Amino acid sequence: MRKSMFVVEGSYAVAHAVKVCKPNVISAYPITPQTHIVEDLAQFHADGEMNCEYINVESEFSAISALIGASAAGARTYSSTTSQGLALMHEALFNASGMRLPIVMTVVNRALSAPINIWNDQQDSISQRDTGWIQLYAEDVQESADMTPQLYKLAEDEDVLLPAMACMDGFILSHVYEPVILLEKDITDEFLPSYDPEFVLDTKNPMSFGAFADPSTYTEFRYKQEKAMGVALEKIEQIANEFKDIYGRYYGGLIDGYVLDDAEIVIMAMGSVIGTIKDTIDELRTEGESVGLLKVRSFRPFPKDAIRKALKNAKVVITLDKNISVGKNEGALCTEVKACLYNTDNRVPVIGFMLGHGGRDIPMHMIKKIVNKAKLVEKGIFIESEFADLREDLA
Amino acid sequence: MSLLKPGHRGCAGCGDALAGKFVLDALGEDVIVISPTGCLEVFTTPYPESAWGVPWIHSLFENAAAVASGVEAALKSLGKKDKTKIVAIGGDGATLDIGLQAISGAFERGHDFTYICVDNEAYMNTGIQRSSATPLYANTTTSPPGKMSSGNPLYKKNMPAIIAAHGSPYVATASIGYAPDLKKKVKKAAEIKGPTYVHVHAPCATGWKIDSSKTIEVGRLAVETALWPLYEMENGEITSVRKIKNRKPVEEYLKLQGRFKHLFTMKGENPHIKKIQEIADRNAKQFGLE
Secondary structure (H helix, E strand, O other), X not given: OHHHEEEEEHHHHHHHHHHHOXXXXXXXXXXOOOHHHHHXXXXXXXXXXXXXXXXXXOOHHHHHHHHHHHHHOOOOEEEEEOHHHHHHOHHHHHHHHHOOOXXXXXXXXXXXXXXXXXXXXXXXXXXXHHHOOEEEEOOOHHHHHHHHHHHHHHHOOOOOOOOEEEEEEOOOOOOOEEEEEOOOOOHHHHOOOOOOOOOOOOOOOOOEEOOXXXXXXXXXXXXXXXXXXXXXXXXXXXXXXXXXXXXXXXXXXXXXXXXXXXOOEEEEEOOOHHHHHHHHHHHHHHOOOOEEEEEEOEEEOOXXXXXXXXXXXXXXXXXXXXXXXXXXXXXXXXXXXXXHHHOOOOOOOEEEEEOOHHHOOOOHHHHHHHHHHHHHHHHOOOOOXXXXXXXXXXX | OOOEOOOOOOOOOEHHHHHHHHXXXXXXXXXXXXXXXXXXXXXXXXXXXOOEOOOEEEOOOOOHHHHHHHHHHHHHHOOOOOOOEEEEEEEHHHHHHOOHHHHHHHHHHOOOOEEEEEEOOOEOOOOOEOOOOOOOOOOEOOEOEEOOEEOOOOOOOXXXXXXXXXXXXXXXXXXXXXXXXXXXXHHXXXXXXXXXXXXXXXXXXXXXXXXXXXXXXXXXXXXHOOOOOXXXXXXXXXXXXXXXXXXXXXXXXXXXXXHXXXXXXXXXXXXXXXXXXXXXXXXXXXXXXX
């Protein structure tokens, strides 16, 4: 194991993971902070290390559109994007999912304009929540890389056939150098079978993709997408375990806990902030605080049952969101967690904190401040959801 | 039987359907078709039926050329590109307006495919709104004539020239009024390696307000008046033009169409028809049609 560990940039680790998954078609368009991934892939391709078509498209809209065509023609496909690029893809994201094309894309999470900002938050992928894509959020570089073959296996499963986003925090994960175990070429033998779709554009067996569905048939297409998400819910856990059996690494399937079982205060979050939270919890535990972590790895499909079960003993739940639904004064995780508890007997208070927008740092003392605020809930719910890291001189 | 099967929902006298049929006649079974959103897409695939006897994909309105790029790349990567042709067939809105960027990208990248624009000179699927292919003074629902308007105030965009400027090895114009010529050009375009383009003029009986029995006649008149010159360009040079023996005045073309009816209600000398005649005269001169 140790032999294959290298100190590499997060983007390189992901590009390397893509390479060993042997995609047939890659489309690429530059946008910060995603660009290093497609640059590394371009170099692999230029060096003859990848046997694929690499298309330099003229926009993110064409990046995803080219993959729609390629996937329908039977190719394993890859692209990566972020922020404005993902927003530009919006219309085509629905289309790819509706046509049940198992495209895998890395989303290097970044804030949206205006004001223009190239740094990390998760507004971009959260805003694509309802497009019918699977969304997993990675905690660190190793998970970002390992998520790639896991998502191909999931997306291409004949009972799933949905496109998938591997979400990794921009700069914090994409540009950091960490020791990483690079996946070996034989992953396609051991873990990820080759893609051999039943429905494909083939002149020997002509099929029509993307037909016009009127009110008498449209609903069932949506229903079947939802059913497939339900299958994905089971398979995400299964695939994570299968990966663990072969490679010994596990990051949770749908969710993961950290000193969760006895925790009275449970912090919920997604992405790279998980590491900061774990360190903070370690300190708080030594100070005698009963704090634990519930990491949400799968945002779509949303693991309602797993979350309900994990929050059984919680006295207060804190959600951290690097996004906001403007006009709701809440981040998406907060809204979704509250909604999934509503029809249960669990009346645990859920308090939302929005932070880290546009790349604002989330230090440990910020997490501690949030925990202290949440403890006030013993006297009643004073805070439902608020910005945790406002600068008072600008607010 | 044609590879574009009967039973689709095209209007009576639909020029678009004729174009689709002629294109498939020319290409045979070993072709993958990409359609952007538009009449042809909608009326051929009312789920669960499909009129397409060849593999076909519709993604969105503005991305047919990008989808075609991906299909081509996939076939190459999977080692299936040898004989199979890849053809995008889009309307004028999808081609000249909303899909222009994706088309520019695909032609610049040099994918081996053919893009066919079936031009009925307005957004017919949404109910006859003007596009940048709508000719001068045509009445559409978004360029109606009125006290302050003579219909569409702008000239038709020269799409074949735009494609030729990308360095395409083959650009041709065709008309559903001249089926053998159209088929010959489509076949040639598909056989030439690289991104090729055929712009097919296709009257829309509904949108142009013509009798549904006159689609082909009106299509031929556009050619015979020199309003729609037929030519081929190879590597940027004009290599053939269809000569016109007795060029007809544009009135003969215009008067059959309800979309130009308002031009004929004016009293005295009609500056509008004169201006349209000037377009035809310029075409005749530029392409040496006579």
